[in-house]
Amino acid sequence: MTAATDPVKLMKQQVGKAAADLVKSGSIVGLGTGSTTAYAIQYIGERLKSGELKDIVGVPTSFQAEVLAKEYGIPLTTLDAINHIDIAIDGADEVDPQKNLIKGGGAAHTREKVVDYLADQFIVVVDAGKLVDRLGSVFAVPVEVIPMAVTPVMRAVTQLGGKPELRMGVKKAGPVITDQGNMVIDVKFDSIDDPVNLEKTLNNIPGVLENGIFVNCADLVLIGEVKDGQPVVREM
Numbered sequence: 001m002t003a004a005t006d007p008v009k010l011m012k013q014q015v016g017k018a019a020a021d022l023v024k025s026g027s028i029v030g031l032g033t034g035s036t037t038a039y040a041i042q043y044i045g046e047r048l049k050s051g052e053l054k055d056i057v058g059v060p061t062s063f064q065a066e067v068l069a070k071e072y073g074i075p076l077t078t079l080d081a082i083n084h085i086d087i088a089i090d091g092a093d094e095v096d097p098q099k100n101l102i103k104g105g106g107a108a109h110t111r112e113k114v115v116d117y118l119a120d121q122f123i124v125v126v127d128a129g130k131l132v133d134r135l136g137s138v139f140a141v142p143v144e145v146i147p148m149a150v151t152p153v154m155r156a157v158t159q160l161g162g163k164p165e166l167r168m169g170v171k172k173a174g175p176v177i178t179d180q181g182n183m184v185i186d187v188k189f190d191s192i193d194d195p196v197n198l199e200k201t202l203n204n205i206p207g208v209l210e211n212g213i214f215v216n217c218a219d220l221v222l223i224g225e226v227k228d229g230q231p232v233v234r235e236m
Protein backbone atom coordinates (compact mmCIF):
# COMPACT_ATOMS: atom_id res chain seq x y z
CA MET A 1 0.00 0.00 0.00
CA THR A 2 1.45 3.41 -0.95
CA ALA A 3 1.83 5.61 2.14
CA ALA A 4 -0.42 8.69 2.18
CA THR A 5 1.24 12.00 3.13
CA ASP A 6 -1.79 14.24 3.78
CA PRO A 7 -2.69 13.85 7.53
CA VAL A 8 -6.39 13.14 6.90
CA LYS A 9 -5.55 10.60 4.19
CA LEU A 10 -3.01 9.05 6.54
CA MET A 11 -5.68 8.62 9.24
CA LYS A 12 -8.09 7.09 6.72
CA GLN A 13 -5.43 4.75 5.43
CA GLN A 14 -4.43 3.52 8.87
CA VAL A 15 -7.98 2.96 10.06
CA GLY A 16 -8.91 1.22 6.80
CA LYS A 17 -5.94 -1.10 7.20
CA ALA A 18 -6.81 -1.80 10.86
CA ALA A 19 -10.33 -2.88 9.85
CA ALA A 20 -9.05 -5.00 6.95
CA ASP A 21 -6.77 -6.80 9.42
CA LEU A 22 -9.89 -7.98 11.31
CA VAL A 23 -11.21 -9.91 8.30
CA LYS A 24 -10.71 -13.67 8.63
CA SER A 25 -10.30 -16.27 5.89
CA GLY A 26 -13.57 -17.81 4.71
CA SER A 27 -15.61 -14.68 5.47
CA ILE A 28 -18.42 -13.01 3.57
CA VAL A 29 -17.50 -9.33 3.78
CA GLY A 30 -19.73 -6.29 3.30
CA LEU A 31 -17.71 -3.72 1.38
CA GLY A 32 -18.69 -0.15 2.25
CA THR A 33 -18.42 3.02 0.23
CA GLY A 34 -16.28 6.15 0.50
CA SER A 35 -12.69 7.29 0.74
CA THR A 36 -11.94 5.56 4.08
CA THR A 37 -13.44 2.20 3.17
CA ALA A 38 -11.55 2.36 -0.12
CA TYR A 39 -8.35 1.78 1.87
CA ALA A 40 -9.93 -1.21 3.64
CA ILE A 41 -10.94 -2.71 0.28
CA GLN A 42 -7.45 -2.12 -1.07
CA TYR A 43 -5.82 -3.78 1.90
CA ILE A 44 -8.20 -6.78 1.90
CA GLY A 45 -7.21 -7.24 -1.75
CA GLU A 46 -3.52 -7.06 -0.85
CA ARG A 47 -3.96 -9.64 1.94
CA LEU A 48 -5.75 -11.92 -0.54
CA LYS A 49 -3.04 -11.48 -3.14
CA SER A 50 -0.28 -12.29 -0.65
CA GLY A 51 -2.10 -15.48 0.40
CA GLU A 52 -2.47 -14.28 4.00
CA LEU A 53 -6.24 -14.28 3.48
CA LYS A 54 -8.18 -17.01 1.63
CA ASP A 55 -11.75 -17.69 0.44
CA ILE A 56 -13.15 -14.20 0.85
CA VAL A 57 -16.24 -13.05 -0.94
CA GLY A 58 -17.44 -9.44 -0.92
CA VAL A 59 -20.87 -7.84 -1.03
CA PRO A 60 -20.47 -4.32 -2.47
CA THR A 61 -22.61 -1.44 -1.19
CA SER A 62 -22.22 0.69 -4.32
CA PHE A 63 -20.91 0.84 -7.85
CA GLN A 64 -17.76 2.45 -6.38
CA ALA A 65 -17.20 -0.49 -4.00
CA GLU A 66 -17.81 -2.95 -6.85
CA VAL A 67 -15.24 -1.24 -9.09
CA LEU A 68 -12.64 -1.12 -6.30
CA ALA A 69 -13.23 -4.75 -5.32
CA LYS A 70 -12.72 -5.83 -8.93
CA GLU A 71 -9.57 -3.68 -9.17
CA TYR A 72 -8.11 -5.34 -6.05
CA GLY A 73 -9.15 -8.88 -6.99
CA ILE A 74 -11.87 -9.48 -4.40
CA PRO A 75 -14.51 -11.97 -5.68
CA LEU A 76 -18.05 -10.62 -5.36
CA THR A 77 -21.46 -12.06 -4.62
CA THR A 78 -25.01 -10.80 -4.20
CA LEU A 79 -27.52 -11.07 -1.38
CA ASP A 80 -29.51 -13.64 -3.40
CA ALA A 81 -26.62 -16.08 -3.23
CA ILE A 82 -25.79 -15.96 0.51
CA ASN A 83 -27.68 -16.29 3.77
CA HIS A 84 -25.53 -14.10 6.00
CA ILE A 85 -22.68 -11.56 6.07
CA ASP A 86 -19.89 -12.16 8.58
CA ILE A 87 -18.40 -8.70 8.74
CA ALA A 88 -19.06 -5.34 7.09
CA ILE A 89 -16.62 -2.43 6.98
CA ASP A 90 -17.98 1.01 6.19
CA GLY A 91 -17.28 4.71 6.75
CA ALA A 92 -19.49 7.40 8.26
CA ASP A 93 -19.97 11.16 8.08
CA GLU A 94 -20.82 11.60 11.76
CA VAL A 95 -20.57 9.30 14.79
CA ASP A 96 -22.14 10.14 18.17
CA PRO A 97 -21.06 8.70 21.56
CA GLN A 98 -23.78 5.98 21.29
CA LYS A 99 -22.26 4.85 17.96
CA ASN A 100 -25.23 6.21 16.02
CA LEU A 101 -24.22 7.41 12.57
CA ILE A 102 -25.05 9.71 9.74
CA LYS A 103 -24.02 8.18 6.42
CA GLY A 104 -24.64 8.94 2.77
CA GLY A 105 -22.09 11.61 1.95
CA GLY A 106 -21.46 9.53 -1.16
CA ALA A 107 -25.20 8.90 -1.76
CA ALA A 108 -24.73 5.19 -1.04
CA HIS A 109 -26.59 4.94 2.29
CA THR A 110 -29.53 2.87 1.00
CA ARG A 111 -27.47 -0.14 -0.07
CA GLU A 112 -25.09 0.42 2.83
CA LYS A 113 -27.97 0.17 5.31
CA VAL A 114 -29.08 -3.16 3.83
CA VAL A 115 -25.59 -4.66 3.97
CA ASP A 116 -24.38 -3.12 7.25
CA TYR A 117 -27.50 -4.17 9.20
CA LEU A 118 -27.25 -7.73 7.85
CA ALA A 119 -23.67 -8.18 9.03
CA ASP A 120 -22.90 -10.19 12.17
CA GLN A 121 -20.22 -7.61 12.91
CA PHE A 122 -20.35 -4.06 11.53
CA ILE A 123 -17.12 -2.11 11.83
CA VAL A 124 -17.19 1.64 11.23
CA VAL A 125 -13.99 3.31 10.05
CA VAL A 126 -13.60 7.07 10.51
CA ASP A 127 -11.00 9.74 11.07
CA ALA A 128 -11.28 11.67 14.32
CA GLY A 129 -12.95 14.63 12.56
CA LYS A 130 -16.17 12.61 12.24
CA LEU A 131 -16.86 12.42 15.99
CA VAL A 132 -19.69 14.62 17.26
CA ASP A 133 -21.52 14.96 20.59
CA ARG A 134 -24.88 15.00 18.83
CA LEU A 135 -25.86 13.79 15.35
CA GLY A 136 -26.60 16.56 12.90
CA SER A 137 -24.12 18.98 14.50
CA VAL A 138 -22.27 19.42 11.23
CA PHE A 139 -23.71 17.13 8.59
CA ALA A 140 -27.14 17.19 6.96
CA VAL A 141 -29.14 13.95 6.81
CA PRO A 142 -29.08 12.49 3.27
CA VAL A 143 -32.52 11.32 2.17
CA GLU A 144 -32.88 9.24 -1.00
CA VAL A 145 -36.12 10.11 -2.80
CA ILE A 146 -37.76 8.83 -5.97
CA PRO A 147 -37.58 11.64 -8.56
CA MET A 148 -41.32 12.36 -8.88
CA ALA A 149 -41.61 12.93 -5.11
CA VAL A 150 -38.78 15.46 -4.64
CA THR A 151 -41.01 18.54 -4.20
CA PRO A 152 -43.52 17.03 -1.71
CA VAL A 153 -40.70 15.43 0.28
CA MET A 154 -38.90 18.79 0.50
CA ARG A 155 -42.12 20.32 1.81
CA ALA A 156 -42.62 17.50 4.34
CA VAL A 157 -39.07 17.70 5.76
CA THR A 158 -39.41 21.50 6.06
CA GLN A 159 -42.52 20.92 8.19
CA LEU A 160 -40.37 18.68 10.42
CA GLY A 161 -38.01 21.63 11.00
CA GLY A 162 -35.36 20.63 8.44
CA LYS A 163 -33.71 22.74 5.77
CA PRO A 164 -33.69 20.66 2.59
CA GLU A 165 -31.32 21.00 -0.32
CA LEU A 166 -31.38 18.88 -3.45
CA ARG A 167 -27.87 17.46 -3.89
CA MET A 168 -26.32 18.64 -7.13
CA GLY A 169 -23.66 16.89 -9.19
CA VAL A 170 -20.05 17.97 -9.38
CA LYS A 171 -18.74 18.03 -12.93
CA LYS A 172 -22.25 16.96 -13.98
CA ALA A 173 -25.12 19.33 -14.72
CA GLY A 174 -28.21 18.65 -12.62
CA PRO A 175 -28.85 16.58 -9.49
CA VAL A 176 -26.85 13.63 -8.18
CA ILE A 177 -28.45 10.36 -9.31
CA THR A 178 -27.99 7.40 -6.96
CA ASP A 179 -27.07 3.84 -7.93
CA GLN A 180 -30.84 3.15 -7.81
CA GLY A 181 -31.67 6.05 -10.20
CA ASN A 182 -33.09 8.31 -7.49
CA MET A 183 -32.18 11.74 -6.06
CA VAL A 184 -30.79 12.83 -2.71
CA ILE A 185 -32.15 15.62 -0.52
CA ASP A 186 -29.72 16.74 2.21
CA VAL A 187 -31.75 17.88 5.21
CA LYS A 188 -30.03 20.04 7.83
CA PHE A 189 -31.60 19.96 11.28
CA ASP A 190 -30.52 22.43 13.97
CA SER A 191 -30.37 19.59 16.44
CA ILE A 192 -31.27 15.90 16.28
CA ASP A 193 -32.48 15.05 19.78
CA ASP A 194 -34.01 11.68 18.94
CA PRO A 195 -32.24 9.94 16.02
CA VAL A 196 -34.26 6.73 16.50
CA ASN A 197 -37.56 8.50 15.85
CA LEU A 198 -36.22 10.85 13.18
CA GLU A 199 -34.98 7.87 11.17
CA LYS A 200 -38.47 6.32 11.23
CA THR A 201 -40.29 9.61 10.62
CA LEU A 202 -38.22 10.43 7.54
CA ASN A 203 -38.70 6.95 6.11
CA ASN A 204 -42.47 7.26 6.59
CA ILE A 205 -42.73 10.19 4.17
CA PRO A 206 -44.19 8.83 0.90
CA GLY A 207 -41.54 8.86 -1.81
CA VAL A 208 -38.60 8.43 0.58
CA LEU A 209 -36.60 5.29 -0.09
CA GLU A 210 -34.09 5.52 2.79
CA ASN A 211 -32.29 8.08 4.95
CA GLY A 212 -28.74 8.17 6.27
CA ILE A 213 -29.39 7.84 10.02
CA PHE A 214 -28.03 4.49 11.25
CA VAL A 215 -29.01 3.63 14.84
CA ASN A 216 -28.15 0.56 16.93
CA CYS A 217 -26.14 -0.89 14.08
CA ALA A 218 -22.40 -0.33 14.65
CA ASP A 219 -20.58 -2.96 16.71
CA LEU A 220 -17.15 -1.39 16.64
CA VAL A 221 -16.00 2.11 15.71
CA LEU A 222 -12.34 2.44 14.75
CA ILE A 223 -10.98 5.98 14.82
CA GLY A 224 -7.87 7.09 12.95
CA GLU A 225 -5.89 9.91 14.55
CA VAL A 226 -2.49 11.52 14.14
CA LYS A 227 -0.65 11.93 17.46
CA ASP A 228 2.80 13.50 17.65
CA GLY A 229 3.00 13.20 13.89
CA GLN A 230 2.28 9.46 14.03
CA PRO A 231 -0.92 7.76 12.81
CA VAL A 232 -2.72 5.80 15.53
CA VAL A 233 -5.97 3.85 15.56
CA ARG A 234 -8.16 3.57 18.62
CA GLU A 235 -11.52 1.98 19.43
CA MET A 236 -14.42 4.12 20.50
Ligand SMILES: O=C[C@H](O)[C@H](O)[C@H](O)COP(=O)(O)O
Nearest residue numbers: 034035036091104105106108
Ligand atom coordinates in the same frame (compact mmCIF):
# COMPACT_ATOMS: atom_id res chain seq x y z
O1 LIG B 1 -22.50 7.30 0.92
C1 LIG B 1 -21.40 7.20 1.39
C2 LIG B 1 -21.06 6.58 2.66
O2 LIG B 1 -22.03 6.58 3.65
C3 LIG B 1 -19.66 6.86 3.21
O3 LIG B 1 -19.32 5.73 3.95
C4 LIG B 1 -19.56 8.10 4.08
O4 LIG B 1 -20.01 9.23 3.35
C5 LIG B 1 -18.12 8.34 4.56
O5 LIG B 1 -17.27 8.52 3.47
P1 LIG B 1 -15.75 8.95 3.63
O6 LIG B 1 -15.03 7.79 4.26
O7 LIG B 1 -15.28 9.23 2.23
O8 LIG B 1 -15.70 10.17 4.48
